[in-house]
Amino acid sequence: MxxxxxxxxxxxxxxxxxxxxxxxxxxxxxxxxxxxxxxxxxxxxxxxxxxxxxxxxxxxxxxxxxxxxxxxxxxxxxxxxxxxxxxxxxFPISEQVVFDIINNPVVKENVTNILVESYNKAFVMKKDEFIENFFHLDDVDDDDYFIANPYESWEGPATNLCIFASKEDKKDDIIRQLEKFKNTIKIQSGHIYGNITKASTLMITLTNKIxxxxxxxxxxxxxxxxxxxxxxxxxxxxxxxxxxxxxxxxxxxxxxxxxxxxxxxxxxxxxxxxxxxxxxxxxxxxxxxx
Incomplete structure (x- = not known):
């Protein structure tokens, strides 16, 4: 070239x-x-x-x-x-879609953790070292990072929604449910970022479709x-x-x-x-x- x-x-x-x-x-x-x-x-x-x-x-x-x-x-x-x-x-995922996804019965039953982010804040349902390191949740002081229940505490749209499946076969079940939201979200996995670990293989990352x-x-x-x-x-x-x-x-x-x-x-x-x-x-x- x-x-x-x-x-x-x-x-x-x-x-x-x-x-x-x-x-x-x-x-x-x-x-x-x-x-x-x-x-x-x-x-x-x-x-x-x-x-x-x-x-x-x-x-x-x-x-x-x-x-x-x-x-x-x-x-x-x-x-x-x-x-x-x-x-x-x-370019976010709307608040209503975020809540529709995390409250989907199949999703809710088969996730071990949830990360919801906007451009300047992040909520993680349970403290997890892999999530903190992978998503750099405490790198700087001017963004807010909370360990909190997103079902109760999250408000507003999200630039990134990440859900962690309990098992590999449950991940497939979750992805099948996410097809209901194909008009608004894009589904990605942990493999897309090249950091392949046991935790990342169970990770499903969602962003705005476009x-x-x-x-x-x-x-x-x-x-x-x-x-x-x-x-x-x-x-x-x-x-x-x-x-x-x-x-x-x-x-x-x-x-x-x-x-x-x-x-x-x-x-x-x-x-x-x-x-x-x-x-x-x-x-x-x-x-x-x-």
Whole structure:
């Protein structure tokens, strides 16, 4: 893959986990950080597009020194953290649908835990270390996190609803019930984020039906007046699939899943732990064939 028209200032979209972040989920490889910072200095626009909530994204946003729009929950929350010149866009699941789902008899009988999130608060029915770590529930101070019964305490729409099945076969029963809500929700599993554990296999994550990273890529391209064919994007998992397909230069990580590599325009030469984004983007922006 080689960039056409090197003089153009690009919109560069980056996923976090498994892409910009190393496998510890806490650090950015020095090469990747260096190249992304230089891209901003050279007039390109770098945007983080992640499944993570705002609270678990801000420190990387600050570390990279970017001031662009940020996208969380795979597109359910688009905002301008610093300048606040962009009116926040939130694409939620309605309060009524949230309650209809969690009160469905089959769901209610077969779940062990429930997480309900909006863009700035989260309720977990029972304290659970996996949920706290996976969803970064206590990463920053400006979001509210409660251990509380959502049946009694939750109010308002949700950007993310996650339910944990008691057993694998019960998960299928729950998903069958969720078909009743197919006009308003999108059903995803823990596999989509690439962190596969016993707990994640029992996890069913629900978002607004229209939300995906490809949809976000188009919004960001329009906002920054970029032809979508000139946009560069990096990702590693199935939640990056629509974004990689939508942009002109979609790059899958070497450590990414095969399904994503099959539709990508390019594959990094190195993994996320080896600075794959930095090495590939630097060569791409320099006009090299990669």
């Amino acid at each position: 080689k960039l056409q028209h090197l003089n153009k200032k690009r919109l560069i979209l980056v996923d976090l986990d498994g892409t910009v972040l190393k496998s510890d989920g806490q650090t950015i490889h020095e090469k990747t950080a260096q190249v992304l910072k230089k891209a901003c200095e050279d007039g390109h626009t770098v945007c983080i597009v992640t499944g993570r909530p705002h609270r678990a994204t801000m420190r990387f946003y600050k570390q990279l020194g970017i001031t662009s729009l940020m996208t969380n929950f795979d597109g359910a929350h688009i905002h301008d953290p610093y300048k606040r010149r962009f009116k926040r866009l939130v 939300v995906n990273k490809g949809f976000v890529a188009s919004i960001l391209a329009q906002y920054y007046n970029k032809d979508i064919r000139d946009v560069i994007a990096f990702g590693d998992q199935m939640n990056d699939y629509d974004m990689i397909k939508t942009v002109g230069y979609g790059v899958a990580m070497k450590n990414g899943i095969t399904e994503l590599k099959n539709v990508a325009d390019g594959i990094t030469n190195f993994t996320n732990d080896e600075g794959g984004v930095g090495e590939y983007l630097e060569r791409l922006l320099n006009g090299e064939e990669v």
